[in-house]
Amino acid sequence: MEGLLEGNHDVSLEQDEVKGRTVISKRSLQPGDIVLHCQPLVAVPNAENHQLCSRCFRQAAKPLRCSRCKMIFYCGSNCQKKDWTSFHKRECPLLAAVHSQIVPPTIRLLGRLAIAMVDRPSSREVVDHMMDHRGKWTEKQMQVYAQMSVFATQYLSPDEGLRDLFQHASHMIRIFCIFSCNNFNVSDQSMNHVGIGLYPEAALINHSCDCNSVATFSDGEAFIRSVKHIPPGQEITINYIELASSKENRNSILSSNFHFVCHCDLCQSGGDRDARLSQPSCNKCRRFLKREEGAYRCKVCAYSISSTRCDDVMDKCRNMSERGATDHVPSLRSALKEGEEVFGIYNEFVILLKNRLIKMSIEGSQFQEATLMSESLLEAYEYLYPSYWPLLGLQLFMHAKLLRLEENCDLKRVSEILRRAHSILMSSHGRCKLTLELDDLCRETEAELNHRR
Ligand SMILES: [Zn+2]
Ligand SMILES: [Zn+2]
Ligand SMILES: [Zn+2]
Ligand SMILES: [Zn+2]
Incomplete structure (x- = not known):
């Protein structure tokens, strides 16, 4: 894994006593500088965006559909040809065999990862070194992954080579754990989520709610750019979750999906x-209200509101x-x-x-x-x-x-x-x-x- 950032002029991988693996800036970076440019190991569009190009995630005016499986689309013949050699030649019979049943993106991603691991030994090595946080998942989450692996085994079954890659259910469950804590949401230019992907180098970067960099995507590739001035020697951080959210809500997602709490x-x-x-x-002076016996009150104005009403209003907005x-x-x-x-x-x-x-x-x-x-x-x-x-x-x-x-x-x-x-x-x-x-x-x-x- 350490080899992943070797020779990079902008960042290096270091070991921190408390945080573990950290990506550190080697030079002074200004907002907009590219910190890391990363190819996906595998990436697929979301089910609802299935007309997007399966290779570059672009929306073509007239997308080309694979004439064999009839399940996936391309922006043009160039992407189709490249994708055929690297993935789709082996993926196509799998998709054709499910007879236009919707294949969830995670299952498709697993199929593509299996293809990469079988066809390219270096991919296998990368996957072997990825964090899976084994032992930290709840029973319930493991049950979900076990169910998914039943479907995934069925999906891979037409291809012996792929099926034999996961000789035990736990091997496949490990891949789902890797996806959960390493996957990136691929976004379009308007920052809408359009797919998921595994970007091994970018996945080395830690989270901070006070992050100094951000990930955007172009043609399916990830670009990590700085959003602040970063002096040499400072850790590069990105956001794993939406930042406009309370500390409590942020950390509840971080601990259930990524198994850590943030100390930023x-x-x-x-x-x-x-x-x-x-x-x-307070609806008059906008001071934050003090909670006293089932109600919130303003210290200055006469305004007060019951806590049940607050909860109701919040739930309504959320829903x-x-x-x-x-x-x-x-x-x-x-x-x-x-x-x-x-x-x-x-x-x-x-x-x-x-x-x-x-x-x-x-x-x-x-x-x-x-x-x-x-x-x-x-x-x-x-x-x-x-x-x-x-x-x-x-x-x-x-x-x-x-x-x-x-x-x-x-x-x-x-x-x-x-x-x-x-x-x-x-x-x-x-x-x-x-x-x-x-x-x-x-x-x-x-x-x-x-x-x-
Ligand atoms: Zn394309
Ligand atoms: Zn096809
Ligand atoms: Zn934080
Ligand atoms: Zn007030």
Whole structure:
């Protein structure tokens, strides 16, 4: 495993007494510098994004479908040919044999990993050295993996070579454990999850809620870029989980999925940031409320609210922010209003719900409403995220587009917002389709502004 980062000029792998394996910066890095560029060992699109190219994750206008298994797609013949030699030649008969039954991405990923391990001994070595946190999984999780391995064995059965790779159920269960604590969510340029993948070098980087780097993906490859100034000798860290979440919720996901609790500065202090994310606040002065005997009270104003009501409002926002929840806009609006009244605009579930409503408002051409919500979402993002965070850049970009739709919009402000979005997204994504689109809008806005003067 140590060989993985050998010869890298930017980072090195070191052993820390407390943390174990750490990736350390070898030079001074600025926001936007590429810390690590990493090919996937294996990666597959999510089931709901199955029309994405199985090799580069691009959405083609007319995707090519594999004519044999009819189960997977490509952006063009180039990707199809390359994928055929490296994976699909052996994968195709497996997919064809399930007769258009949906194969969960984890099973497909396991199939591809088996192919890599059988065809390329070096892959086997990489997998042998990956963390599986054996012994830390709960009984219930192990049962789920055992069930998955029954399905996976069936899936691999048409190919003797692949089937024989896992001679005992525990070998396969180990792979599912490896996936759970090492897999990356592959995202598109708008940071939507579109697939899963194993990126061995990137998987060496530890988590911090106060991370100094971020992972984005292009053509299925992972790019780790710095979002802060990183002096030589400092540890490189990325986020394994969403950062706009309370200390308690972050660590509950980290311990159940990754088997550790985080000791970063944000987790140790918590403080104001954590209170804003999770505590109810006074609807008059916005001070955080003190909990006394079943109710929250403001020390200054006469405001108080029962803790049952707080829990109800929080649950409502959380449930309604989830995919598949009601899409009845008036109900969502009223839940958001209650959420903001009780918790303010920085609460994690208020943020999730607002995100969902903004998308729905834009789809329904309710641009004015979307702009208002986007304004307060930005305020929360500015506070919660590092200044070069991709989600902040994307929201600024969206906000500028919304503002431009207004009659007599403030072009000077739009232009400032676009410039900030540009510097953030160039740092997190580099030059890509998204930043080119942003370039065009910057230029257009500048031209209009000059014309008005
Ligand atoms: Zn492709
Ligand atoms: Zn096929
Ligand atoms: Zn932390
Ligand atoms: Zn108050």
